[in-house]
Structures are given as C-alpha cells and as structure tokens.
Amino acid sequence: MSDNIFISWSKSKSREFAFEVKNLLETLNPHLNIFMSEDNISAGEKVQEKIIQKISECDKVLLCFTRDNKKSPWLLYEAGYACGQNKMVIPLLFDEDPNWHSWIDNPMNIAREININSISFEESFINCFNLCDSVYTRELLSNFIKRIDEIREKYRKVDAQCEDFVDLLISNNTFRIESPIYRNKTAYFLTGFETFELWKAIIQSFMYTGKYLWIYGRKNMKLFGGNFKELFDYLEEKSLNNQMFGIDFRCLFLNPNSDEVKHAHKQQDIFLPELKATIKRAKYQIGDNQLLQKCFRMYSNRREEIIIRLDNCIIYAKPHFDENGYPQLMTDTKFEI
Structure with a gap:
C-alpha cells in the first residue's frame, strides 16, 4: 500500500465524501500519510504552494468527483499537475453516470476510475490499495457505503429518478437559466416547455436508457x-416479433370530434386543422404496425395539466386560462420535474 496519499475535492458534498475516504483509509491502515487540504493546511500557510508540494510528495492522488464539481477548475488543475508528475491518479465517482468521461477533458480520459456505486466497488477498492480481503475490511467498506448514501441524500436537490434528465436540461443553454429553482426535491424551470429542445432531450434520454x-x-x-x-424507427425495431422488449410507449391526442376542442385553444381556426394534420401524420408514421397503433389513444375530457412521463421522471405543466376559459399558449412556458 502506498504511504502517501493526496485526496482532492471541490465543493461541500465532495468535501464530506473526501473526509469519509480519509477516515476509511486511516482506519484500514493507520500508518498511511494522507493529505487533505481542509484538514492539513495550517493558518498562514500558502495554500497553492502546500498543495503542489504535497502532490509532488505523494504516491497516489484520489479525486472525489460529483455532479456538482465535475468541471471544477481547481480539481482538474490538481489532476493535471499530478499526471504531469507521473503520479497514480484515481478518480472516485460518487454520483452514477455511465458517461462520466464526457464530464471533463484530459487528463481523466486516461485514468481508471473507482465507481462507488458499482457492484464491484469493494473488490476494486481492495485491489487498488492492496488491502486484506477480510470480513473486517468488507464490513468497513459496507459501512462506508451507507455513510456515502446518507451524504448523497442530504445534498440531493431533486429526486434521484430525475437527476440525469435535470442535468441534461441544465447543460442546454436554450433554457436560458444557469440552474432551475429547487424545492421539495422538485426542479422548476422558468422557460422551455413544449420547445423542440425539450422534446429533443426527452427523446435522447428515452432512446438511451428509457x-x-x-x-x-x-x-x-x-x-x-x-x-x-x-x-x-426505434419503436418499430423494438416492436418486431410483436413485442416491445420492455418498452412502454403511450401517447394521447385530443379527440378532434369532442366538445373540448372548442375550449382547447383560443384560435380555433388554427388549432383544429393542426390537430387533425398531426393525427394524420401520426397514422402515417406508425403505418400498419398494429402493436404501435395500440400505443395511441384519444381523450375528450377537459385537461387541467400536461404530463410527460420519462421512466420515473414526471415533466409537468399546468395551463393558465384566460377570462373566457381558453388556455394560454404553452410553448416556452414554465414547467417542473
């Protein structure tokens, strides 16, 4: 096991994760020399000089990556300097993301990570630090995971089922805000509903893992x-042999022959022709695929909300009605996830 370890972190959640890693390693091997800036820099010391010195002296650099700090300049600077010094750099991934390499550029594209969320985490950690694979070690690692889960829940801004999709929207400048408003594990976006960019994000997410x-x-x-x-095309492929292979797709249209059409839009001369034309295009798109035809239904009752379910993530918007009972335009309005 290496004698000198440098733990790199950035932002509050990563800091708490880093302390847990430090405590774990010190418990497993009290002879380790572990440096962590929060814990090991005294008042009056020059921070940058001390950090550069400790990276130069260490054998391994552990990078505590989270969703919050994935593009932190300081974290990437420490990683880059360590790579330049030919140190062993180990990214520790505390937030699940199969495409974590896309978070950042080099030098992390050449480093093998340890995924805290992986079923192989304990084995990877034991091998990386040459630990004795004992009941005691496994128990410590199991308790470590429990504490990590508690910290993760403490800092969670939105329900876990929605984190990936919210991150995808935040990365898109089309929504014109740096970050949504969070309240009660719900993300509130002020613009962007029913826009092409929102649909693009929905389809991208669904076709990837949905x-x-x-x-x-x-x-x-x-x-x-x-x-x-x-x-x-994707749904057509999934419906081969009269099966959807785990895919559940459903789509509702307002029935153009229902009374609700008269109240669904203030511009009747525009809304009804567009509704009929879209239904016609949908029928053409689906063709004679009977399995996909069953995925479409029409409704006739008054709607007080518009809902899209993307796996266990709900995208929700509530129409606002004018004095005559007609809903206002929904495109580019606010919505919540």
Whole structure:
C-alpha cells in the first residue's frame, strides 16, 4: 500500500465524501500519510504552494468527483499537475453516470476510475490499495457505503429518478437559466416547455436508457413534425416479433370530434386543422404496425395539466386560462420535474 496519499475535492458534498475516504483509509491502515487540504493546511500557510508540494510528495492522488464539481477548475488543475508528475491518479465517482468521461477533458480520459456505486466497488477498492480481503475490511467498506448514501441524500436537490434528465436540461443553454429553482426535491424551470429542445432531450434520454415514455398532450405537433423519425424507427425495431422488449410507449391526442376542442385553444381556426394534420401524420408514421397503433389513444375530457412521463421522471405543466376559459399558449412556458 502506498504511504502517501493526496485526496482532492471541490465543493461541500465532495468535501464530506473526501473526509469519509480519509477516515476509511486511516482506519484500514493507520500508518498511511494522507493529505487533505481542509484538514492539513495550517493558518498562514500558502495554500497553492502546500498543495503542489504535497502532490509532488505523494504516491497516489484520489479525486472525489460529483455532479456538482465535475468541471471544477481547481480539481482538474490538481489532476493535471499530478499526471504531469507521473503520479497514480484515481478518480472516485460518487454520483452514477455511465458517461462520466464526457464530464471533463484530459487528463481523466486516461485514468481508471473507482465507481462507488458499482457492484464491484469493494473488490476494486481492495485491489487498488492492496488491502486484506477480510470480513473486517468488507464490513468497513459496507459501512462506508451507507455513510456515502446518507451524504448523497442530504445534498440531493431533486429526486434521484430525475437527476440525469435535470442535468441534461441544465447543460442546454436554450433554457436560458444557469440552474432551475429547487424545492421539495422538485426542479422548476422558468422557460422551455413544449420547445423542440425539450422534446429533443426527452427523446435522447428515452432512446438511451428509457423504458417508459407516456405523453399526455393535446395535439403533440412537435413530436410528429418530422424531426424525430429516429424515435419511431426505434419503436418499430423494438416492436418486431410483436413485442416491445420492455418498452412502454403511450401517447394521447385530443379527440378532434369532442366538445373540448372548442375550449382547447383560443384560435380555433388554427388549432383544429393542426390537430387533425398531426393525427394524420401520426397514422402515417406508425403505418400498419398494429402493436404501435395500440400505443395511441384519444381523450375528450377537459385537461387541467400536461404530463410527460420519462421512466420515473414526471415533466409537468399546468395551463393558465384566460377570462373566457381558453388556455394560454404553452410553448416556452414554465414547467417542473
């Protein structure tokens, strides 16, 4: 086991994770020399000089990566300096993300990570630090994971089922805000509902790892405007042999023959032709695939909300009605996840 270890962190959640790593390693081997800036720099010392010195003296650098600090300049600086010094650099991933390499550029594209969330975490940690694979070691690692879960829950801004999708939207400048407003594990976006960019993010997420896509809309015009042919090719492929292979796709249209059409939009001369045209395009897109045909339904009752289910993530918007009972335009309005 290496004698000198440098633990790199950035931002509050990563700091708490780093302390847990430090405590774990010191418990497993009291002879280790572990440096962590929060714990090992005295008042009056020059921080940057001390950090550079300790990286130069260490054998391994552990980087505590989270969603919050994935692009932290200081964290990447320490990683880059360590690589330049030919140190062993080990990213510790505390937040689940199969595409974690896309968070950042080099030098982390050449470093093998330890994923705290992986089923192979204990084995990877034991091998990395040449630990004795004993009941005692496994118990310490198990308790470590429990504390990590508690810290993760403490800092969670949005429900775990929605984190990936919220991160995807935040990374898109189209929504014109650096970050949504968070309250009660819900993310509130001030703009962007029913925009092409939102639909693009929904389709991208669904086709990557999705199982459920339920669309409780009105006319769904953007979905069938010709920009998402890959979605229907994907559904066609999944429906081969009369099976959807774990995919649950549903889409609601307002029935153009219902009385609710008269109240669904203030511009009747525009809304009804667009609704009929979109339904026609949907029928053409689905063709004679009977399994996909069953995924579409029409409704006739008044709607007080528009809902999209993306796996266990709910995208929700509530129409605002004018004095005559007509809903205001929904495109580019606020929504919540």
